[in-house]
Amino acid sequence: MDFNQDYKYLFCLVENALISQGVNTLLAMYINLLVNLGVLILLVLLIKYFTRRFVIETFKAFTDKTATTFDDFLIKSNFPKYVGQIIPLLIIYYSIPYIFADFHFLLESIVFLFNIYVIILAVWIVRSLIRTSRNYLMTQEEYSDKPIESYSQVVLIVLWVIGFMFIFAEITGRSVISFAISLGAASAILLLVFKDTILGFVASIQVSVNDIVRIGDWITFSKYGADGNVTEINLATVRVQNWDNTFTTIPTYSLISDSFQNWRGMQESPGRRIKRAIYLKQNSVKFLNAEDLQKLKKIKLISNYVENRQAEIDRYNEKNNIDRSLNLNGRNQTNLGVFRKYADTYLHEHSAINKDLYIIVRQLAPTAQGLPLEILCFSRDKRWENFEYITADIFDHLIAAIPYFDLKLFESPSGDDLQNLKQGSSGNQDHV
Incomplete structure (x- = not known):
């Protein structure tokens, strides 16, 4: 049995019936064409509807039974919708030569448009798979901080370039290989046009390979x-x-x-760094006398230190027959030195400070704003709001403790200070 002859007879059934009724041959051909197109469109729409329903429902049933989310992303990226168009396209592909058998001038245009659509559909299908893979990988913990978006965009750009190459080859009648060769000749122009894209692609690879930045950083x-x-x-x-x-x-x-x-x-890291300085007036630094030492011994955190340190100093001075009529002679404690020890001990006792990392209280070079006493330590809690609270708590305490050591904070004079100074000078002149 000759199937081609049978199909041809089937598609010419209306034309033959009209001619047998005495209708003009040319008119019968056009009526036959319209009828065949109408039947084909109706048939394709019905098959497309049922095929899409079948494919989509099958995918949904499959996704409900699987634990992975990859198939869920397939549905969201319209993969079943695009795949469902394959069967209707096959019907159109095999029907076109018979429907337009007597219209060769239309057949070439229809076949051309059909091929263009097939190329675009193939790009859509692959694009949906790329998007599905991208969305799925972004949900995986090991890939959540990787620039998956950059890689998918590069693949999509390459995919569309290949698709346009096939479309251009279809339009011009040239092979894809010859088109790619001619495209290479225009590489300088392409590099200029896609400069930012190429730079971004290179940067995203370096960022990922060198682990410079991750999503969430x-x-x-x-x-x-x-x-x-x-x-x-x-x-x-x-x-x-x-x-x-x-x-x-x-x-x-x-x-x-x-x-x-x-x-x-x-x-x-195990801690977030606290690094800040307190500026002290240098003329408030002094040697400690016996009365000062007795007062400082009442401060619990440093009472043992003050006592033991002073005993060591007294032994040294006695051993070396130091003239103690002047505090400048020999070894002496200063209020700043004791305060530094107090601040260091306070930080070591603070529950929010990580004791396994650096805890340093040090003097910096004097400045026009006073003598900087820098605090360097690390808080256990690295959350921003808690870190700021811990930092403020530490410096609130240290600033409030400074007067107990007869030290003074440096602060640039304000307008009120200058006004009070002026009023004080005027009062003294009036008194005189």
Whole structure:
């Protein structure tokens, strides 16, 4: 049996019936064409409807029985919808030559449009698989901090370039290979057009390989006004949600071309650094006499230190026959030295400070604003709000403790200070 002849007879059934009734041959051909197109469109719509329903329902039933979310993302990316178009397209593909057998001038155009649509559909199907893979990997813990978005965008760009190459080859009648060769000749222009994309791609690879930035990292990028958590890394930009809930976009390439601060090391370390100085008036520093020492011995944190330290100093002075009529002679304790010991002991006793990391209380070089006494330690709690609370708590206490050591804080004179000084001078003149 000749199937081709049978199909041809089937598609010409209306035409033959009309001609047998005496209808003009040309008119019968056009009526036959319209009828065949109508039947084909109706048949394709019905098959498309039932096929899509079947494919989608099958996918849904499958996803309900599986524990993975990959198939769920397949549905969200319209993969079943695109796959459901394959059977209707096959019907159209095998029907077109018979429907337009007598219309060769239309057949070539219809076949051309059909091929273009098939290429686009193939791109859509692959694109949905890429998006599904991207969304699925982003839900996996081991990939949650990787720039998956950047890689998927690169693959999508390559996919569309290949798709356009096939479309262009279909339009021009040239092979894809010859088109790719001619495309290579225009590589300089392409490099110029896709410069930012190429730079972003290279940067995203370096960022990932060198582990410079991850999604979720807290970064500070003063050049772009960014200070917050990285929420997205794609081919062109890095999105940062700042602490005031605003968003800043940073060019991906700037992560390797400019300097920025990544706080991940602090977050992964056992403590967050507290580094701040108290500025003291240098003329408030003095040697301690016996009365001062008795007063300081009442401070619990340093009472043993003051007593033991003074006993050691007295032994040294006696051994070396030091003239104690002047405190300048020999060895002596100072109120600043005792305060430094107090601050150090206080930090070691503080429950929020990590004792396994550095705890340093040191003097810095004197400045025009006074003598800096720097506190360097690490808080156990690295959360921002708790860190600020701990820091404030420490310096509240130390600043309040300074007068007990007869030390004075340095503070630039305010308008009130100058006014009080002026009034005091006037009062003295009136009294005179």
